[in-house]
Amino acid sequence: MRSEKRKKLEAAGWRIGDASDFLELTPGEAEFVEIKLALARRLRELREEHEWTQAELARRVGSSQSRVAKMEAADPTVSVDLLLRSLLAAGADRHEVGRVVGARRR
Amino acid sequence: MRSEKRKKLEAAGWRIGDASDFLELTPGEAEFVEIKLALARRLRELREEHEWTQAELARRVGSSQSRVAKMEAADPTVSVDLLLRSLLAAGADRHEVGRVVGARRR
DNA sequence: TGTGAATATGTCGGCTATGACATACGTTAG
DNA sequence: CTAACGTATGTCATAGCCGACATATTCACA
Numbered sequence: 001m002r003s004e005k006r007k008k009l010e011a012a013g014w015r016i017g018d019a020s021d022f023l024e025l026t027p028g029e030a031e032f033v034e035i036k037l038a039l040a041r042r043l044r045e046l047r048e049e050h051e052w053t054q055a056e057l058a059r060r061v062g063s064s065q066s067r068v069a070k071m072e073a074a075d076p077t078v079s080v081d082l083l084l085r086s087l088l089a090a091g092a093d094r095h096e097v098g099r100v101v102g103a104r105r106r
Numbered sequence: 107m108r109s110e111k112r113k114k115l116e117a118a119g120w121r122i123g124d125a126s127d128f129l130e131l132t133p134g135e136a137e138f139v140e141i142k143l144a145l146a147r148r149l150r151e152l153r154e155e156h157e158w159t160q161a162e163l164a165r166r167v168g169s170s171q172s173r174v175a176k177m178e179a180a181d182p183t184v185s186v187d188l189l190l191r192s193l194l195a196a197g198a199d200r201h202e203v204g205r206v207v208g209a210r211r212r
Numbered sequence: 213t214g215t216g217a218a219t220a221t222g223t224c225g226g227c228t229a230t231g232a233c234a235t236a237c238g239t240t241a242g
Numbered sequence: 243c244t245a246a247c248g249t250a251t252g253t254c255a256t257a258g259c260c261g262a263c264a265t266a267t268t269c270a271c272a
Binding site: 164169170173184 | 234
């Protein structure tokens, strides 16, 4: 499996091979990336709990299978807005989203 | 003061006078708007606690005074991404953001 | 092995959120 | 009153996210 560090850097919009491999994120940037990762993980969990395909979730959200795949991968082109809307469409409520955002590593 | 109902509709991207005055939001849409409003409220609180002007916060976020004003007003053109980044730049951590997102009316 | 379903990845035109700027409004002090 | 400061509102060009689509990859099962 790919390293957590690498995953976070890619979620932050970086690509391996960039000179930025050695750059650090500010605390705020790091927190932002972790929040996105947590939302993405929970989205996949919820989808699987419902036994929906990505295409099925996409239909419910009004999006596409490829974008759902990118959401679950915390792709840098995916906004928190879309992750949030998708989580809510997948049945999460405010309280659960807050729990996901605030939780330390699962 | 403007009614809460109206504030939510405007945050959802609607304008008074629209025929959509009578439309309802789906539960997910309503939750989404409430989350945005909660984040916006907390951002203003944090800024005021620091005794920063909107311009000062804008400088720290890398944005502009007008956009900070729009954030705090939960303007429909501001993303949750930007609200999140701003909250983190204002000193909130993951846990606090989660608390804000998940909390019922303040 | 092959074959189909699910998921991942890459790309693209269109739309939207963005920072910047101008300017209006509100408040407080002189 | 006026001036200074903070905040609100409107507009604009551009960057970035969007759904959609094509295609590659992975997986399950026979």
